[in-house]
Amino acid sequence: MFALMIGVVLLGWLGLRVYREPRRIGNGVLLLIAAAFCVLGLIELDSESPVSIAVVLLLAASPLVLLILAGLLMMNGVQMWRREGRRPANLLSFGLGVAMLLPYALFIVAFELEWEWMTAVFGSVLLVECYLGFILLAFLVYSWVYLRLPYRRGMSAIVVHGSGLIGARVPPLLAARLDKALEVHAAETAAGRTPVLVTSGGKGSDEDVAEADAMADYVVGRGFPAEGVLREDRSATTRENLLYTAGMLAARGMSGPMVLVTSNFHALRTGILARRLGLDATVVGAETAFYYLPSAILREYVAILVEHRWTNALICAALAALPLLAMVAVRY
Known part of the structure; x- marks a missing residue:
């Protein structure tokens, strides 16, 4: 009770x-x-x-669940490698699956062979892995909750974040963001507002045009008025998306809250970054192809860990020390 x-x-x-x-x-x-x-x-x-x-x-059954999850992550890594190209980032899920299995296997081997100190060492690794798994679960669960929080209407700007082009073509991931932005704009218009639409993204080394221009052409091609689009074509990161867009809107005398449109897996971290920059912004997420989600979520998760690196490092160090200290206490 x-x-x-x-x-x-x-x-x-x-x-x-x-x-x-x-x-x-x-x-x-x-x-x-x-x-x-x-x-x-x-x-x-x-x-x-x-x-x-x-x-x-x-x-x-949690150990079995972890084994199943590790297997699914490894399968997803192979699928990403085949569908999205042979880039290291596409092997993140495969690498995590291997990393999840290895400490368990080494711990069992050390325990069975009665290698006490090695058992303590791998026990330390498992405690750290459990903590990192807890943070991953917290990120996943709260990302789901965050995307379902009530959306407040009355935005002065709708900002669509770029995610890369294929030459000059808008790929499905980015198209989903733009379609979501058009949906949000239609809802705002129905409520009597006429927010400006901002396409945000610069030109990458492997792109033929700036993302902002390709994105603007996409929405105009679907009937959106060209005069209602602002193009932020300098940014290369989410942080720059936010800073450059905020500066551009301020220079035009536009104030008030904005809604940031990105992919569902990127929504929570975008919101966290907007808060740190002091922006009055709400985030909405567009749907993402299921096969793309594991690797994308892992990238977001790693970024969250890095942003809180000192806190996470301290907690991991404390957890890793526990089995070793217990071994010292028992032996000496």
Whole structure:
């Protein structure tokens, strides 16, 4: 019962945090902790209930789930390599699958051979892996929640972030963002607003034109008025998308909130970055082809870890030290 009370209190705190500022990865961490306490509380109340039994079975099967996930990631890596080209970034999911399996295998070998110190070392690696898995789960769950938060109308600008061209052609990933932006603009127009549409993206070394120009041509070709489009054609990163666009709008005397349109996997990190830059911005995400999601999500996840690198490094170091300290305490 006490655990359930803690869970309910944490959920209330989470609701307040999300209301005040939804663009925080910490909200996802708090959500998982609150959910864990609620589950423990439900098990305390009635360990014989179907829900409690299901939770226990899920926890018991978690090693198998990890093995299945590792296998799926490796299969996705092969699929990305075939469909999206032979680039290192497309092997991220394959590499993660291997990385997930290797510590378990080495830990089991060391334990069976009674190599005590090696068992402690691989135990340290597993604790770090569990922490990183927890953060990945928090990112995934809260990204799903963030994309479903109520959208507030009344935007002064709709900003579409570029994602790369094929020569001068808009590929499906970017087309989905532009179609979503047109959908948002139609909703704003129906509510009596006429926000400007900003296409944001510079020219890459392997592109024939600036992304902003190709994006503008795409929406104009679908009936959007050319005079309603602004082109930000200098940026090469999401940060530059935001900074250059904000500067361009300010130079034209345009103020007020903006909505940032990107892919669903990129929405939460875009929102976090906009908050850090002090921008009044809401983010909406366009749908992405399923096969593309694992590698894309992993890139976002790694970026989140890097942005909070010192906190993550400290926690990982503390966790890694625990099995080694336990071994020292037992042996000496």
